[in-house]
Amino acid sequence: MSEQLIKLSFKGNRREYYRNPMNFPIRTGDYLVVDTDKGQDLGRVSAVTESFEPKISLSPFEILRKADEKDIELLEKNRIDEKDVFKQSREKIRELGLVMKLMDVEYQLDRKKLSFYYTAEERVDFRELVRVLAGMFRTRIEMRQIGVRDETKRLGGVGSCGLPLCCGAFLETFDPVSTQAAKDQSLPMNPLKLSGQCGKLKCCLLYEHGFYHSELQKYPPVGEPLLKDQRKGYIQKIDIFTKTITCDFEDDTREVISLNEIGDYLTAAQKQGLKKLTNVLQDILGGDANDLDKIEDK
Numbered sequence: 001m002s003e004q005l006i007k008l009s010f011k012g013n014r015r016e017y018y019r020n021p022m023n024f025p026i027r028t029g030d031y032l033v034v035d036t037d038k039g040q041d042l043g044r045v046s047a048v049t050e051s052f053e054p055k056i057s058l059s060p061f062e063i064l065r066k067a068d069e070k071d072i073e074l075l076e077k078n079r080i081d082e083k084d085v086f087k088q089s090r091e092k093i094r095e096l097g098l099v100m101k102l103m104d105v106e107y108q109l110d111r112k113k114l115s116f117y118y119t120a121e122e123r124v125d126f127r128e129l130v131r132v133l134a135g136m137f138r139t140r141i142e143m144r145q146i147g148v149r150d151e152t153k154r155l156g157g158v159g160s161c162g163l164p165l166c167c168g169a170f171l172e173t174f175d176p177v178s179t180q181a182a183k184d185q186s187l188p189m190n191p192l193k194l195s196g197q198c199g200k201l202k203c204c205l206l207y208e209h210g211f212y213h214s215e216l217q218k219y220p221p222v223g224e225p226l227l228k229d230q231r232k233g234y235i236q237k238i239d240i241f242t243k244t245i246t247c248d249f250e251d252d253t254r255e256v257i258s259l260n261e262i263g264d265y266l267t268a269a270q271k272q273g274l275k276k277l278t279n280v281l282q283d284i285l286g287g288d289a290n291d292l293d294k295i296e297d298k
Contacts, residue, residue: 004050006063008032008043011079011106012117012154013168016043016059024063033071035061038115038142039108042067042075057172071109078107085137089116092132100124103151113140119151149174152198159196159204166203177201181209184216186237215240218259226265228255 004020018034020026030045036059067075086105093102100120107114114137118124126143133141146154149167156168167174182194182205196202216238220226224235226247233249243259257265 004048005056005058006032006045007047007049008034009046010041010043012104013156014154015046015172017056018059018061018063020048020063024066026063026066031067031072033064033067033109034059035064036108037061039112040064040110042071042109074109074111078109078111082107085114088136089133092129092136096129096132098124098126098129100126103146104154111139113142115142115144117144117146117151117154119146119148148198149200152196157197159202160193161204165197167198171203174203175206177203177205181205184209184212212240219245220262220266226257226262228257228265 004023004026006018006020006026007015008018009015016034016036018032026032026045026048028045028048031042032045033040033042035041082105085107086102089105090102093100099122100118102116102118104117105114106117114133116133124145130141130143152165153167153171157165159165163169177200179189179194179201182189182201185205185208187194187205194201194205219238219240220235222235222238226233226235228247228249231249231251231253233247233255235245236248236254237246239245244256245259245262246254246256248254
């Protein structure tokens with residue numbers, strides 16, 4: 001029997017992957033007690049599979065056992081106590097005059113550690129705060145500074161698309177997103193529409209960017225000059241779905257030109273440039289310059 005991979009979900013939309021070398025009978029929806037880098041924790045099984053990508057980051061810790069009623073009761077008690085801890089801690093932060101935003105607290109299942117998640121624009125000296133909190137709650141205290149994206153992931157919510165936020169639902173890592181991803185997809189450069197609830201560029205801008213990037217390699221860039229019927233024009237828009245470009249000419253006319261016709265209106269230098277590009281693509285793709293989807297992997 002092949003080794004199973006168990007996907008566990010914890011508080012704050014945290015997800016980790018565990019091996020099941022003993023092949024315990026685990027099903028989706030079960031609650032498991034596991035070791036983590038912070039101590040024992042209890043997570044809910046959200047997926048079980050026997051085939052997985054080796055690129056997935058696996059937890060180096062072990063599954064200890066299936067959760068029993070006492071474990072579930074302790075978890076529920078922790079969640080209730082965390083609300084009271086949050087209120088008291090926020091008051092202490094205010095009394096100490098610390099410039100930080102406490103956004104969540106979390107007990108480990110065995111209550112041997114209490115983690116505080118906060119955001120701050122500058123470095124915070126919280127040594128006095130840790131001493132006070134340790135005396136109040138009689139356990140180890142850990143302060144974890146997180147970014148605005150991690151804060152949004154822990155809080156969860158609904159995106160402008162009407163679906164749960166990607167970071168809270170399935171994203172494991174945050175890849176860097178630039179405005180170039182929006183430009184390549186001809187999206188309006190409106191910060192309100194391009195930004196997510198975290199205030200950063202939406203992660204979903206990357207989902208289709210590879211396809212757009214590959215298709216755009218087949219066209220001259222926006223702003224490139226064309227010559228048609230002794231008239232000089234400039235490319236204003238590229239539509240990869242209709243395989244056309246929109247060109248504005250110097251005689252104040254506008255025309256839509258298909259991809260197949262573009263080559264007829266390029267200058268000799270431009271054609272030479274496209275020829276060099278084709279040769280480079282052939283070298284990269286092993287002789288198949290049309291398989292542009294492979295460029296991203298190279």
